[in-house]
Amino acid sequence: MLIVICGATASGKSRLALELAQRLNTIIISADSRQVYQKFNIGTAKPSVTEQKLVPHYLIDICEPTENFTLAEYQIKAQNLISDAANDPPLLVGGTGLYIKSITKGLKIPRVSPQPELRSQLITLGQTQLYAWLTQVDAIAAQKIHPNDQVRTLRALEVFYVTGKPISQQQGENPPDYPILQIGLDGEVEELNRRIAIRTHQMIELGLVKEVAYLIQKYGQDLPLLNTLGYAEIKQYLAGDISLAEAIDLTILHTRQFAKRQRTWFRAYPEIEWFDVNNRNLLELVWQKIQEFSQSIVKIT
Incomplete structure (x- = not known):
């Protein structure tokens, strides 16, 4: 209890x-x-x-x-x-x-720790490009993330690049x-x-x-x-x-x-x-x- x-x-x-x-x-x-x-x-x-x-x-x-x-x-x-x-x-x-x-x-929760180097590289590309990539690799996650939400966009891409699987497939209850x-x-x-x-x-x-x-x-x-x-x-x-x-x-x-x-x-x-x-x-x-x-x-x- x-x-x-x-x-x-x-x-x-x-x-x-x-x-x-x-x-x-x-x-x-x-x-x-x-x-x-x-x-x-x-x-x-x-x-x-x-x-x-x-x-x-x-x-x-x-x-x-x-x-x-x-x-x-x-x-x-x-x-x-x-x-x-x-x-x-x-x-x-x-x-x-x-x-x-x-x-x-x-x-x-995907067991992927923050990747500072990867994030720093991704950030330089700009949120518009990042979100466009996310829609390609994980359309389900992209539908739940606002196009201007850089934090969640970065996290989704980070999980994908580290594990090779969309974050939407690794979430749930x-x-x-x-x-x-x-x-x-x-x-x-x-x-x-x-x-x-x-x-x-x-x-x-x-x-x-x-x-x-x-x-x-x-x-x-x-x-x-x-x-x-x-x-x-x-x-x-x-x-x-x-x-x-x-x-x-x-x-x-x-x-x-x-x-x-x-x-x-x-x-x-x-x-x-x-x-x-x-x-x-x-x-x-x-x-x-x-x-x-x-x-x-x-x-x-």
Whole structure:
């Protein structure tokens, strides 16, 4: 059995998961695409040292910021952790929809690592030519990729040139055979926006500016991760392009936009059981749902 806790950023996933994990005496598996990287702590809302001592957390701080951690690597590591925790239902917690989908749907992911040299050569040809090639070697994939989407076009061509097979023939789903309960946290947009604003200011108070300055000094300002949410805005401030107040406002705005996309993603999956983040009895309601789900599994078996 697997329990998923998902939802938009700042919806309270981590706090709820921490309380549930202690009741269940189980582990938490992170489903956050930035928390896998070391030293990116405050801006990714990574669980504190104290929280990680209360409950074992996995797939956090597992690679260097300069590494390219792929979805395929995440899937393998998460699946292994779930298998090892067969007796106690682990909690898969996060807001990276593709990470969660890779587990709950058992996505078939081509095991082809990024090919920097090949990509650099392909990029020089221009997106128009690249997409034209893709339509020739993998028309099915091309139909699902927008002509201007260079990232997905490059990936499809990369897989084709490395394996000799179209990426469309290597994709699909192979759902796991264990039962999965998916818990989603959501609420009124105004409340989620309020939470985002509060958390952004808390990150500043915790030392986000200092963290970004350190990361720039250590890895250089061209590090791709420094162009992600929260870090990019503070990097602009440190470069003297905008004021700190403007950086904070931009972070709040961009986080709200990101949260909207997350909500749209998760709402597309009817199997998710939704709970209101403002409900005072949230923990007990979710706990009751877990008990009911567990009992239904026992009856079936």
